[in-house]
Amino acid sequence: MIRWNQWSALLLTSVALISLPWLLPNDFYLHLAETILIYTVLLYGLDIVVGYTGQVSLGHAGLFGVGAYAAGVLSIKCGLGFWIALPASMGITAAFGILLALPALRVVGPYLAMVTLAFGTIIQILINEMDFLTDGPLGIKLSKPLIHAHHLSVVEYYGVVVLIFVLATIVMNRLVHSHWGRAFEALRDSPIATDCMGVSVYRYKVLAFVLSAGFAGVAGCLYGYSEQYISPNTYNFDLTILFLLAIIMGGRKSRFGALLGSTIIVLLPKLLDDIHSFRLTACLLAGAVLLGSVVSIRRGITTLKAVWIPVLGTVAIAVVSFQLEAMTDWRLSIFGVMILLVVYYLQDGIVGFSSQWVRKLKLADRMEQSIPFAAVDVNRAPITAQSQHSSEPFLKVSNVVMAFGGLKALNRVSFSVHRGAVLGLIGPNGSGKSTMMNVLTGLYKPTAGRIEFKQRDITGSDPSAIALNGMARTFQNVQLFGEMTVLDNVLVGLHHGFKSGLFGIALRLGRFGRDDQSLRERADRLLTMVGLQHHANELARNLPYGKQRLLEIARALALDPELLLLDEPAAGLTAADIVELLSIIKVIQAAGISVVLIEHHMDVIQAACQHVIVFDFGEIIAAGTPSDVQANPKVIEAYLGA
C-alpha cells in the first residue's frame, strides 16, 4: 500500500519541480533538471532488476539508446511524432528486453551481466553500421514535440517530462508494492522457496527485466527529444556504469534514492570537469566522512578498523585533487576508485546508509521494547477445507529413481498417499527422505519413474506448476524470504489469488483493490493461527528459529494446498513449540488436507501419522502403522546398526 507520507512527498517534489522554471529561469539549469528526471525514470527500471531481483544488467545504456533511436527512426523514416514514439519506444525497447532476458535468465550465474554487456557493445556498433536506418555516426536531429501544430517550448517540454516522471513514480510505487514486486523481492531472497510458492522464478525474472527495459525505452525517447540530437556514441559502456553507480550510491529500492543517484551522476561530471569545484567537493566529502566516522566511533556504533579505509580513501582523493594540475587525464581512475569505495562502503546507498545510521544512533540511546509472541490459535483456522477421504490414491509414486552421478539417492521407490491421510516418512540421515520431497515438488527431475498427482502425470513438471496444482511444502533448512516482512512472506504464498496484470496494478483497477484487501485479511488470519499477528511487520530473518518454522507452515497453507509436505517441522523446536505444531497439524488434517511428514521425533510421528514408511539407503525398507514400524527389526537395524 502506498502510504500517505509517500503521496505527500511526491506532491511536494512535483510542486517543487513545476515551480523550477520560475525559480531558476535559465535554460541550462532547466536542461540539467530535465536530464536528472529522465535518468531517474531509467533508474526506476534498473532498480527493478538490480535492487529488487538482485540481477546485474550491464546493458541499460544500450536499452536507453534503443529507446532514443526508436523515437528518432520513427520520426525521420516514418514521420511519426513524439506522442506515438513514446509508447512505441517503450514497446520496442521492451521487445529487446525479451530477446535478451529469455535466453540469458535460463541459467543461474553471471550470465545476464555477460549477455547484456555484449548487447550494450554490439548495439552501439549496429547503430553506427546500419546507417540506412539510423543515419550512422551522423546521428539524428529532432525538433521538440508538436501539439496543435505548435512546437513545445523548452519550458513546456520540461513540463511534459515532469508529468511523465510523476506518472513513472506512481506506477513504480504501485508495482513494487504489488504481488509482482513481492515476487521480485522473494526470488532474490530464496529462489527455491519462490518456485515452491507457485511463483515461477524464471518468469518473474524475465518480467522484471522486460519492465525495466520498458522504463529505459520511455527514458530514451524523452532524452532524444530533450537533447534534440541522438548520436550513437552517447549510449556507451561508461553510461551503463554511471547508471549502476547511481543506483547503488542513491540507494536501492527507494524512489528518493533513484532521484538522488541521478542528481549525483548528472552533476558529478560537471564537477570533475573543473579542478576548483572538484577540489571543493573532494574536501567537503572527506570532511563529511571524517566527521561522521568520529561521531560514530564516539557513540560506539562503529570501530576505527571498519572506517579507516573509506576515511583514508576520501582524504587521499582530496589530497590528490590539489596535486593534479589538469583533471582530464586521471578522471577515469578517480571514477574507478569512487566505484570501489561506493561498492564496499556504501552498499545500501546514501538513503539506506543514513536511515541505518539514524536508527543505530537511536538504538544506542534506548533499547526497543520487544513484543511477546501470541499463542498459536487454531480456532477458526483460515484453511480451505478439501473434500474428505476417497479410496483412490491421489499421490502415486511409482519406481522413482534419482541418481546423482553414480549415487542412487532414491532407488525404485513406490508409495501412495490417500486424500486426507497423514503419511510419515522416517529413516536415518541421508536415507533419501528430503530427496524424495525435492523430487515430488519438482526441484529435482527424477532419473526414472513416474509421479501422479490427482490422476495427472507430473513427472518433470516445473516446481511452480506443481505448487499451483495444489502441492505446498516447507523446508528442512528454513527457506523464508528473510529480507521481507512476516506479512509479505505469507502474501507471496497468496500470490496465486492476485489476478491483476500490469494495467490492473498500474491503474489500481477495482479488482486489484478487492483482491488486495481480501487476501491481506486472509494473511492476517493465517498469521493469527500461528501466533505471529503482532509481528506482521517484523523482518522474517529476525524471528526466532521456532517461529520461522511456524511461519513457513502459514506461508505454505496460503497456497490452499491439497497436499502439504512438511520437512522436519519439529527440528530445533522446544517442547512447548512442538505441542503447538501438533495442534496445527491436527487442524490441517481435519480440513482434509493430506500431509507427508518427514520427522525424526518419534513422538510427533506417533501423534500425527496413521501410516509410516521407512527409508534407508534410498529404498523403502518398511511400511505400516507407527507402532508396527518401530518394532520392525530391519528398522531397528537401520537406526542402531546391527
Added chain:
Amino acid sequence: MDILLQLAISGAIVGMIYAVIAFGYQLTFATSGTLNFGQGEALMLGALVGLSVFNAGISYWWVLPIASVFGALQGFFVEWVGVRPAMKIKSEFGWIMSTIALAIIFKNVAENIWGRDDLRFPSPLSDTPITFGDAYIDPMGLAVIGGAVVIMLAVEAFNRFTILGKAVVATANDRDAAGLMGINTRWVIALSYALSSLTAAFAGVLIAPVTLTGARMGASLGLKAFAVAIIGGLSSGFGAVIGGLILGIAEKVTGFYLSTGYTDVPGLLLLLLVLIIRPAGLLGKTTIKKV
C-alpha cells in the same frame, strides 16, 4: 574454397586468443563463482609491459615469462582489492562492479603511461608467410596458436599433477569441503586469479605482434571471450578452444562476406543461440543444483 581456408586460418589465430582469455574466466569461476570483468585489461597490461621490456633490449622469448610473472602479480592484486572484499557482500553486484572499476583504473593508468595511441610490437619471427596451397599463415600466427595451446596445457598440467593444483581442483569441486580438509581456499582463489591473469598476460604478448598494442586493445577481446566462455561452457577447457575457434572463424567469415563493420555481431548471436539450445554451453556439464 581457398578463401574459406584462409579465413579459417586467420579466424583460428584470433579464436585461440579468445580461448585463452575464456580459459582464464573458467579458472576463477570454478574456484570462486566469480570472474574478472577486467580480464581484457590483464591481457592489455601484459602486452604493454612486455613491449616495454622488449624495448629495453630483452629478447622476445624472455619477454614471455617476464610478462607472465607480471600478469600473476596483477591477478593477485585484482583478487586482493576487487574480489576478496566483494565476496563478503552476498550478491553478484559486488564483484562485478569492483572488477569493472579496477578495469577502468588499469585502462586509465595504461593510457597515462603508454599514451593513447596504438603501438607496434615488432614481430620476433620472420615475416615470410608459410604457404600451403593458396592459403598462407604468418610464422607469428602459427606461434600464437602453438603458444595458446601450450599455456592452456601447462595450466591443466599444473592443476592435475601438482599438489597446489589439486587444491585448486578440490576447491572448484566443493569449496566448503576443501576448506574443512585444511585447504586455505581463500589462497586458492587468489592463486586461480593469478593463473587466470598470467594466461591473459601471456596471450597479450603473443597477440601483440599480430595486432597493434594499446590501452584500448583489451576491452573488445575480453568481451569476445565472454561469448566464447558461454558458447563453449563455463566448465570445460576444451569447450573454450572449440568456442574460440567457432567465434574466431565466424567473425572472419562475416567480415569478409558481409562487412567488416559487422564483425562483432556473430558473437552476440551465437551467444543467445547457445543459451537457447544448450544453456550450459556446447561442452559444459549441466549440474543439478542441490537444495
